[in-house]
Amino acid sequence: METLLVSIEQAIATVTLNRPDVRNAFNENTIAELTQVFQQLDKDDTVRAVVLAANGPAFCAGADLNWMKKMADYTHAENLADAGQLAAMLAAIYRCSKPVLAKVQGDCYAGGMGLVAACDIVVCVDSANFCLSEVRLGLIPATISPYVIKAMGESAARRYFITAERFSAAEAQRCGLVHELVSAEALDSKVAELTKALVSNSPNAVRQAKRLVQDVAGREITTTLIAATVEGIAQIRASEEGREGVRSFLEKRKPSWLN
Numbered sequence: 001m002e003t004l005l006v007s008i009e010q011a012i013a014t015v016t017l018n019r020p021d022v023r024n025a026f027n028e029n030t031i032a033e034l035t036q037v038f039q040q041l042d043k044d045d046t047v048r049a050v051v052l053a054a055n056g057p058a059f060c061a062g063a064d065l066n067w068m069k070k071m072a073d074y075t076h077a078e079n080l081a082d083a084g085q086l087a088a089m090l091a092a093i094y095r096c097s098k099p100v101l102a103k104v105q106g107d108c109y110a111g112g113m114g115l116v117a118a119c120d121i122v123v124c125v126d127s128a129n130f131c132l133s134e135v136r137l138g139l140i141p142a143t144i145s146p147y148v149i150k151a152m153g154e155s156a157a158r159r160y161f162i163t164a165e166r167f168s169a170a171e172a173q174r175c176g177l178v179h180e181l182v183s184a185e186a187l188d189s190k191v192a193e194l195t196k197a198l199v200s201n202s203p204n205a206v207r208q209a210k211r212l213v214q215d216v217a218g219r220e221i222t223t224t225l226i227a228a229t230v231e232g233i234a235q236i237r238a239s240e241e242g243r244e245g246v247r248s249f250l251e252k253r254k255p256s257w258l259n
Contacts, residue, residue, distance in 0.1 A: 003030040005055075006037055011048040012195050013041050013098075019064075020056025026111065027067035028082070031089045038092040038100075048206075049198040050096065051191060052119055053103040059128065060112025086111070086143045093118040094147060094214075097207045099198050103191050104128055104169075105184070114144025116177065117151035120210060123180040123190050124169045130177070131166040132157075150217070152177040202257055204241040208232070 003026070005016040015037055017024040026034075041047050054060060071082065093100055093115065102119040109131045116122055132148070134141045141148065141161060149157045152175040160167065172178040182190045198206065212232065219225050236242045241257065248255040 001033050001037070003027075004033050004037060008044075008047060011046060011199050012051060013044070013047045013049070014051045014053055015041075017052075017054040017060060020054075020058075022064055023058035023061035023107070024054045024056060024112070025061040025064040025067075027064040028085065030064075031085050035085070035089045035092045038089075038096050041098060042092075042096045047098055048203055049195050050098050050100045051103050051195065052093070052100060052115065054105060056106070058106040059102075059104045059108040060115055061107070062110025062112050062133070083143050086114075090114055090118045090144065090147055097210070099206055099210060101191060101194060101198075103187065104178070105187060107131075109133055110141065111144055113177070114141070114147055117144065117147035121180075121194060122151075122178045123182065123187065123194065124172065124178045125184045125187055126169050126181050127184065128169040128172075129166050130169070130172050131164065132160045133164045135162060136164045148177075151175075200258065202241045202245055202255065204239060205236065205245070208236055 003017070003019050005014075005018045007014050007016075015034070017026075017030070019025065019030070038050070041050055071079065074082065099121065100119045101121040101123065102116045104116060104122060104124040105128070106125070107129045108116055110133050113130060113132060132141050145157070145161075152160075152172070156175040159165075169178060169181055173181045180190055180194070212229075216225065216229070237246075241255075244257075245255050
């Protein structure tokens with residue numbers, strides 16, 4: 001990997017953006033590598049959770065300037081293909097069957113906010129700043145918008161999409177983009193606490209619970225949706241891990257996935 005560091009320890013994969021000299025701005029190589037890594041981790045049965053982290057003072061500054069220079073001369077077809085690769089990267093993170101935790105140690109701008117919004121849990125230092133800066137350049141945050149709007153809500157997205165204001169980590173938490181706000185000194189311990197919780201749960205149940213939120217969020221409560229949720233609980237009750245989890249609880253012992 002040219003732009004990432006990847007490690008797996010005790011069922012937790014850590015994917016680290018490693019271009020600190022350009023504030024971890026991404027280019028076509030980063031996009032391709034992130035897509036590949038998350039697709040591989042999705043299929044790796046030894047991995048129970050993924051941490052998306054970054055080296056250096058900034059988490060991600062968005063698009064790399066040299067990459068943007070090349071894009072300035074792209075045809076419409078080339079822009080479509082390029083944006084499609086970015087969309088595939090975000091989808092690979094969002095659809096990863098393993099829970100993905102963003103460890104945000106510094107500023108996060110533009111496309112970097114798409115990376116964070118595609119994750120399931122976001123832990124952030126209280127000194128970080130955020131910005132959706134695209135309109136300053138005559139652009140819009142189109143490709144990242146499905147994830148950012150889901151994460152921070154329509155009202156906040158409307159404001160920050162059109163003002164390009166920089167906002168604090170506390171405001172990001174108020175909007176719902178950030179789940180846990182901590183000091184820099186407490187970042188590692190909070191991430192360790194949450195990943196420990198993730199790997200203590202039934203792998204199949206975690207996978208199905210993540211999918212459940214994605215399937216149900218925003219949908220009208222209809223008889224079709226109710227029937228789907230009834231089917232979902234019936235299936236998981238009958239699953240191997242479902243049966244084992246209930247048995248271990250009743251027998252007051254650890255379930256098999258903790259042994």
